[in-house]
Amino acid sequence: MPVFLNAEDADFEASFTTLLGAKREDSPDVDRVVADIIADVRARGDAALIELTARFDRMALSVDELRFSDAEIDALVAEVPAEERAALERAAARIRAYHERQMPADESWTDAQGAMLGWRWTPVSAAGLYVPGGLASYPSSVLMNAIPAKVAGVGRLAITVPTPDGQANPLVLLAARLAGVDEVYRIGGAQAIAALAYGTETVAPVDKITGPGNAFVAAAKRRVFGKVGIDMIAGPSEILVIADGSSNPDWIALDMLSQAEHDESAQSILITDDADLAKAVSVSIDQHLQTLERREIAGASWRDYGAVIVVPDLDRAAELSNRVAPEHLELCIADADALADRITHAGAIFLGAWTPEAIGDYVGGPNHVLPTARSARFSSGLSVMDFVKRTTLTRMTPAALKAIGPAAETLAKSESLQAHGLSVRARLDHLND
């Protein structure tokens, strides 16, 4: 049974805190296995990749087959029906247009002392994108990871995607091509992360690895962090819908189920000031759960982690939502803009009844890789910023050094860092000669 709460009940605070603290993810301890796999790939390179791929993906690959050839990609891409190709092209164009606006600007200026200050942004040279195989092999995720990298100017973008039993997803390869991916490898699991981080004879190492994966992939990303950059480790998906009495309960039910169907650990929460709507949404969810293709997954998610909260007013809804800090927040209310101004923590906001969250998964334009598990309190979704880095710039003139150098000398002395002070003093003495 999902949780039904009323914010005016005496025990609400305790129940809400329990809801916030619920652990939705089992993290099997695969760290030792992953450490061995990484060590093996570092030691034996391609040979280890081939052996591990044979074992885990039941694929006998030669060294030449580790990477998809252009001809192989051409052949697979040609299988994609026209309607799906057009939809993917539309999505790619919209995602690219959105992310192009994220490119940060270089800055430089001269201050009152004559010092030039500023910063410059440069792209990561090479990035790797992990794409899961099998059921969770989503072409939309390829676009969402690869397009920001290419917009940022990443020179070399490699994808690894396991092809268990030889099954490759033509849409994934089309998405890679539309996004401008440079290399695609038929490898997966911790071995793919090891190859991207450390390189093998066939796979050149990258500087940053992004993309979702199972527990082995997540553990491998944690292990190679430092050697390369990684994106966040994503948890199960989640949606919070704030709705008022004007909402269509069936739409809200479907929006909530569109998160629930992702994963048994997904979470869907409705907060409303209308008890009748709460009931109607709940009834509609139960009806859809009779027929939905992924009803077993969605049903388990709704039963174990679903929640409906009735509040006296929408201000309270915003306050509770900020405590949840949801990955996806839908504001299905009359004045969505006004309430959006009160939202301080959310990965993405979907404004108004005509904006189902699923639009954001595919074609809206914003990224669908978003902070989960309340991490929107301190982190952001994937963006161009994840593929660029800032170099700060400083240039002193003799006059500027005369003006501010003595303060640096004083502070160096107070921190007992003599050479720091001397490096400034030697120049100041030269000016005073």
Add this chain to the structure above:
Amino acid sequence: MPVFLNAEDADFEASFTTLLGAKREDSPDVDRVVADIIADVRARGDAALIELTARFDRMALSVDELRFSDAEIDALVAEVPAEERAALERAAARIRAYHERQMPADESWTDAQGAMLGWRWTPVSAAGLYVPGGLASYPSSVLMNAIPAKVAGVGRLAITVPTPDGQANPLVLLAARLAGVDEVYRIGGAQAIAALAYGTETVAPVDKITGPGNAFVAAAKRRVFGKVGIDMIAGPSEILVIADGSSNPDWIALDMLSQAEHDESAQSILITDDADLAKAVSVSIDQHLQTLERREIAGASWRDYGAVIVVPDLDRAAELSNRVAPEHLELCIADADALADRITHAGAIFLGAWTPEAIGDYVGGPNHVLPTARSARFSSGLSVMDFVKRTTLTRMTPAALKAIGPAAETLAKSESLQAHGLSVRARLDHLND
């Protein structure tokens, strides 16, 4: 002996690769101890903090003494001599002015389909800053961490700083006050990180933790990551100086020693196209190592990790520097701007002979918390961006949904996510009714 290399020697590539791969940091395995400390603080709160502080810092504190009172801070701040106060104020003002320019802008626009798209930045609600005690208790680091947080709009900023044997650094408290820090606690080590992440009766939990620390602090930060955000785990400091024959060898020597004196694991590298300069710098370093206060530390760093590389021309210097991706890069050459344009990976660049790196440690304005251990390939120094997060915005209109909704439906179907498609279809059907 530091390494002396010539880029035109036959074995240069092998030697340079060895230099790049040198591991400069011992990470003692303190993870189990840290896990126990965190569990203890979570279970027993203030009582655990008091007990651990008694054990590690030899301080008997009451609950009321865990936090510095305003009067205690006033009294300590009053001890700071006028010259040091003025220097710290100057540094704070310059750091604030630089970081205020980093505040990112909100954006929103309406696209050709009538969809409103954009994003909003919001600050982290509460942040904690770890400040080491004892020798490495640097007031400059307090400014560099706290000012970006306050510029970002962080509502509540707490500092933890251990006071072993009751020793507090008045300059650290002055820096905290100048930066607008709200709370200062007399705790340190893994127990301080645990208190910031999980909260105790006295310390309210924060959402993000930054600041340097020893192996225990670093391990604790890794452990609480996910529950809260953390900054990078900083490694030993490093400088790479590119200098030509116009350089003053004594200035270069002091700049290199100003990194070496930080830590026995620090690294100073000189790359020059002038073999005579290489020799002169080396001689000057050896001379200063006779008298420098921290000569034991600086000498060990120079002996174990120092390097001098002679190159045929400055293009080669830029190329090698990009492979190092240094934390600090000084360009002590005639045309520093031209070479800076060829630098793709560096935490901070110091342009020209009048810009010793030490200026950047204190009063330049840019942040001195910078990526180490070659991580400038994929990450940036601390900034206002570390204390804000982006929420993406999407609002569809009926017309926009009609235009792009069908593409979302198609992609949802191809990913076998039926409820995603239905959530769009239900709205489109309503429009077509």
